[in-house]
Amino acid sequence: MSIEKMSLVNIVGSIDDMDRAMTVCCESGCFHPENASQYISDLNGGTMLQDSNPYSPLIKRIVDLSYKMNFKLSFKDSSESSPKPSEFDQEVARIEEKLEELRVKKEKLSQQVAENEQVLVQLNHMNGLAEKFDDIFACKAVSSRFGILPNGSFDKLGYYSDKPFFFFTFDVDEQYHWGVYFVPTVLKDDIDEIFRSLFFQRIRIPDYAHQTPDIAIVNITKMLSDYRAELKAVEKELKAFVAENKTVLCQIFTSLKFDSDTFELRKFVVVKNSQFILVGFVPKRSGPKFRESFNEIPSCDCVLREVDADPRLTPPVKLKNNWFTRPFEMFVTMYGLPGYGDFDPTPLVAYTYCLLFGIMFGDLGQGLLLSVIGLLLWRFKKMMLGRILARVGIFSAVFGTVYGSVFGLEHLLDPFYTGVLGLPGKPVEVFNPDTTTTLLLLAIGIGAVLITISIIINIILGLRKKDYERSIFGHNGIAGLVFYVSVIGAAALLMLFNVNVLNPVFIILCIVLPLLLIFLREPLSKWMAKRKDLKPEDGVGGFIITNFFELFENVLSYITNTVSFLRVGGFILSHAGMMAVVLTLMEMIGGFASPIVFVIGNIFVMAMEGLIVGIQVLRLEFYEIFSRFYEGDGKEFRPVVVSYKIDD
């Protein structure tokens, strides 16, 4: 339960063996490269490699092909029948060519089907026409154009009222007027231009339709069915072609992606005097094995060094936690990774999150159900949140047992308490007014303990870094701790045991003195660090004003942060309250519907309250706990690996 220890790695070798070295790094899966720009200035004449990736164009073509062929590229090992690297380009070109041929064929047939369907629709819209097309087309002085005119354009026809044409509508739907316009043949070019600008789509009546619309419909329907059959055959051929070729494309892609990602590692390399230099980090425990893997490349020298051997490089952070706490790394990384050498708060988050969630969402039935849902989400959807739900659900069930609540039924466990445990009744009756006050006070108590723990962690971290302002004089340092514990302790003693410790000595030593130290934290910490610039930068007046308001804000934050934990108690009551509403509704409705109300009510409360409690606890973690000690400025450990995933 900590941060993985790292080793700094320097790899130096002949430029001829660079690609082999890159391959070893990629295959190891544990090498985090560092950008060469951080140390290149010290190499006197070293250059960074800026070659463009030669594999990218072909990969792009394959990705385009997969998009056109509608399948997802994935890792596929090569087989004996796989093409050789020298044949990749040729193979991809072959697939592109054939696919294009089939696509054009399909497009053409689709067009023919669409056109004929359009003609059929047009003909069906010509119910009012009793004339034969032959007779209409035989007119010499008058030309006719069948087609569709958008309704918007039809409205504009009034503008052309002085032009020599008339438009006859057969039918109207939401978008178009279906019809024909007649125009004197000598003026047809001008009028055609007007209709073209009005987006009139001409539907050419084919030769075989030169009868009345009824006869034409029969002819075209037959033709359409032939086209459709042909189109279906092409689609089948296309499908078979995709099935036949997608494996080979995946194999080519796998091989190229490996080469490409390995090549990408070059941007971290510095070249000098025919030698390449690559610097990075590997987890300490994987170091020896990583070094051994370079034994096969004689010209390469891989040296493992202490993590802080080069102060210009910031070591990356890899969290290392046990099976229980690991899923909660998600919350920590959401806030920001800890710095290398800092404290990994994941275990603290894991246990406090589970505890607070359990207290706020205490219900035996709902808790167990939540765990099952979590496990299923993890098992089938690989959702990390599922693993968290599985854990918090158990805590919820445990506290549900304490409250005696099973799916909102507050007395279902009574026989268990009285019969098995020999208790007089439920251990905690949430709705009892006395219990309510105790629960709320307990919530504040939990808050005070968590805030105290956070301050102690901050003190330890500050001392470790020799940051005296942070560890001793800061509001989250020793001065802050003394003030906070004294005030909370004095209030608790007064309220619970009626003991008043607020005498002048206590007030001066435990309240006024810590506040004074916090106020003067900046000059005091400089003095401890033996610095000479003790005088405030903004002058004494500015210093007093700034620090007075900061101190005021700090004191206020102790109160608000502690009171913030009241929500823990509040949610215990709200959960019981919401379930009471569900049960009342169930009783009001009665009969067959009441089980349905019970189930829906439980689902609703679980979904809504589960979500709210989940967010509220996270808020407490981030605002009340993390803000006291956590900086989250770490750099993520990102080993170079080959990714076979394609982004959209």
Place this chain on the structure above:
Amino acid sequence: MFFTSMSSNTISAKAKSMYGKRLTDADYKDMLRRSSVSDIAAYLKENTSYQTALAQVDTHNIHRGQLEDLLMRELFNKYTKLCRYNFTGDNDFYNYLVLQYEIEQILKCILSLNAKTMADFILDLPSFLISHASFDLLALAKVRQFDDLLEVLKHTPYREILMQFAPKTDEFIDYASCEKALMTYHYDHLLGVIRKNFHGQTKKDLERVIKVNVTLSNLMTIYRLKRYFSAQKEEIAEVLLPFEFKLNKITLEKMINAQTIDDFFDVFDECYYGKNNKTVDNSLEFEHHLNQIIYLYNKKLMRFSTSPPAVLYAFIILNNTEVKNIIKIVEGIRYQVPISQIQSLLIL
């Protein structure tokens, strides 16, 4: 009162639900991969909320202008659909988009008269407006000189406004002054209607969104006049609309008086709208940036406002931006502009 408030809230709920069906980043990415207008129309028809609008359309043969007309018509349909839920009776606010479109058409007509391209005016005339406009739009398309225009507008307040700009024989019509007069009338009228019909947060939200839009459009005007026309400060001050929000007169004057574009940017960076501004390199980025501010402001209003008319106003602006984005993609693909360049023009 109860029904009035309920109907208004329906506008808000309905607008938010319509907004929920907006195009996503994935939709834009998919559209950018298409290779023709037909493909984009087919995509919109098959995968987006424009399905109904394009249901009967034959996407194989669709023309760019027709698609644009259909998208604008759909936007107007959404607006009329939402306005149908207004049962507050005599509330002129809900007619604002028609007024805006009317003024746009009048201004387009003046431009065409100056350019002597009135013959093409009919082609871009939004047909959906014909039955809603307060004057005969087809007659507007037949206008050939300024007097004709005044005749078409004789029963509207626009005539009175435009009369003073009648040109002498063979002179150009003063477009900038016409634009300023008409737009000032529009916003004055709109703000007056808002003051009369709304109060409290609704009034505040509406006044603010309108003034933000006008202020940013003023900034765009200053920038363009400085960059492309090297206009004098008097000329710039002349064309600005007399409304502003979170931009005091001194700052505005500093912008107008700026000697160079860089000086202008310096003042802009310090004003309310420029505080979070990235480094501005060229015209495209700056205009894009202003449009982005308008978009984000309206997006925020859409999400958080509880005033139905403000939600309606923001929704129309957001939807209009979406339509413009589609048009940019269509045009980009038509002229074979690289995908990354089209992408950088989208307001998202």
